[in-house]
Amino acid sequence: MAQQTYDVAVIGGGIAGCASAYYLARRGLRAILLEKGEIAGEQSGRNWGFVRQQGRDPREIPLMIECNRMWRELSKELEADLEWRQGGLIYLAENEKRIADYEAWLEHARDYQLDSRLLSATQATAMLPGMTGTWAGALHTPSDGQADPVKTTQAFAAAARRQGVEVVTGATVEEILTGGGEVIGLRTEHGEIRARKILVAAGVWTSRFLRALRVELPQLYVKATVLRTNRAPEHSQAGIWCNHIGFRQRRDGSFNIAPGRSADLYLTPDSLRYLRDFWPAFKAQSGDIKLLIGRETWDSLGVVLGGPKALTRQMKRHRVLDPEPNAKSAGRALAEFKKLLPAMAGLHIESSWAGMIEATPDEIPVLDAVPGFNGLYVATGFSGHGFGMGPITGRIMAELIAEAHVSLDLSAFRFTRFAEAKPLSLGDAV
Ligand SMILES: Cc1cc2nc3c(=O)[nH]c(=O)nc-3n(C[C@H](O)[C@H](O)[C@H](O)COP(=O)(O)OP(=O)(O)OC[C@H]3O[C@@H](n4cnc5c(N)ncnc54)[C@H](O)[C@@H]3O)c2cc1C
Known part of the structure; x- marks a missing residue:
């Protein structure tokens, strides 16, 4: 990492960070992107690949309509094959x-x-x-579509590099350095760098990472499993969601299949810390969430006891957070798929994986400056649908950070909305 002052340092090599770095550089800002593991190693490389306007929270619809326009031109713009297809x-x-x-x-x-x-x-x-x-x-x-998550995120990183962004992998950011209420730089495991502005796009790590600055952001995460089958003759170009499974056929003929609703929530100190914020969401989805005690529980307890140093150790230990897929729910999802499409009875699981999905209490992201620190920004909380939104996230975060005209209304995505929320009455919590 060169010893110089950057206009912007971006933390996180998922689609939010990579797209933001690309659009920042397109605006002429000198940017560096720091990723503790690999580009697209976590959520952005593990998702279903749906790019949808359908079923969106109404507050996200204007962003996704614009984003859908961007997707249609994205392969050309990024000079890469993204396996984009607008199959509905x-x-x-x-x-x-x-x-x-x-x-x-x-x-x-x-x-x-x-x-x-x-x-x-x-x-x-x-x-x-x-x-x-x-x-x-x-x-x-x-007009909805699908694309390959790894190819798209890596294409943003490569295009950012071509625009002059320094993209550094294997670089854990340990601390954000501040002075006089402003960000001044970062301490990474390889040394310090100076930056006038910092964007935290750190996926599931964001809330825990910001806590060192005494910044409170309610965010929890759940584990979701996906499987990929062997190849089959073409069935449909559409993404499909039905009866508790979601699936799409990839360009090579294999299917991505996932249990549509079920998710594993690990009991952690944060699930208690943010119980009040998440209570309405828990109540609405209680049948779909399985509460577990596991490694995540003990890891999070370690962070509570050990503070930011313990979090840094965990980020290095989980360079790429790679949770064990839930074999039972993968098996059930495949069985359900075969029931729906008997002609696919011969398919088998070729691979399966899991990803940790981070969520906010109202299941829409935070795309904003962080109050209390000049120059600090956050893009997170995509709540299971941030891949499709990646291009517009990058573009609007770049507008915001460059202090240019922000082309879409971001008020619904403001950082302070959770603190503004009315406290729950005792009756709500029973
Ligand atoms: C199983 C599954 C299915 C999904 N399906 C869909 C779908 O079909 N459509 C859709 O739109 N969305 C889907 N999503 C959600 C989507 O994948 C995410 O919303 C999106 O990828 C989030 O991108 P991100 O860049 O914010 O986070 P991430 O991709 O998680 O990236 C964050 C990065 O930050 C890095 N990082 C964290 N802390 C530090 C640090 N201190 N220093 C350096 N690096 C750090 C991490 O290593 C990570 O690579 C799904 C997610 C999963 C897991």
Whole structure:
């Protein structure tokens, strides 16, 4: 790492960090990106690859409409094959209640002239040859798409490099250095660097990392498992979500399949610390979340007892956080998939993996400056849907950090919204 002052240092080589570094450099800022492990090693390389406007929280829809436009040009812009295809997204509805939920969401889509629409059961099954089951209909957005997570994130990092960004892997940031209420630089495991501004895009590590500055950001994480099958003849170009599984067929014919709802939540000191913030989300999704005690529990206790030094040790130990996939839920997801598509009965699991998904209490990200420190910014809390949003995240964070005109309204993504939230009454917590 060269001894000089950077305009911006970006912490985290996931899609949020890599895209931000790229767009910052496009704006002429001198940037460095620091990643403790590998580019796309964590969530950004482990996700399903859905790029969707469909089903988004209404506050995210304007960002995703703009992002969808960006995706269409992205392979050209980044000079890379991203396996992008605009094959649409289909959510099958197992009953009328689900149809009513989709109808309610469509009200928001109509406000933005999205091409989302309800399909009858006949229309839906006609689009998905060989699909069994009884469906009440489906929600379909033809303009949605999919892409390869690793290729896309690495393409952003490579394009950032070509624009002059120093991209450094194997470089854990141990501390953000501040003075007089401003950020002045970073201490990494390889030495200190000076930077006028810092963007923390550190995925699941963000909240714990910011705590050393006494910055409080409610964020928890859950483990989710994905599997990949062997190759099959082409079925559909659409991403599909139904009956508790999600899947898409990749360009080489293999399927990415995942249990759609279930997630493993490890009991950690943070799950108690942020219980109040997350209570409404826990209540709404209690049937889908399995509470576990495991390595994550003991690791997090270690951080509570050992402070920032213990966190640094863990970040180095988990250069690439690679949790054990849940073999049971992978097996169940494949069985469910074969029930839906009997013609695929011969497929088997070729590989499986898990990723830790980080979330905020309201399940939308924080894209903002951090109050209390001039020059400190954060992009995190994507709550399981930040891959598709990656390009727009990078572009708007670059606008914000460059103090340029911010082209979209970011007020819903402000840092302070959790502190502003009304305290829960005792009745809410029972
Ligand atoms: C199983 C699964 C399925 C998903 N499916 C989808 C999907 O279909 N569509 C979608 O849009 N999203 C999906 N997501 C969510 C999506 O992957 C994430 O929202 C997105 O990748 C987050 O990107 P990020 O850059 O914020 O974080 P990450 O990709 O987690 O990157 C953060 C990086 O920061 C690094 N880091 C942390 N601390 C430090 C430090 N102190 N010093 C240096 N480096 C540090 C980490 O090593 C890591 O590489 C899914 C996620 C998972 C796990």
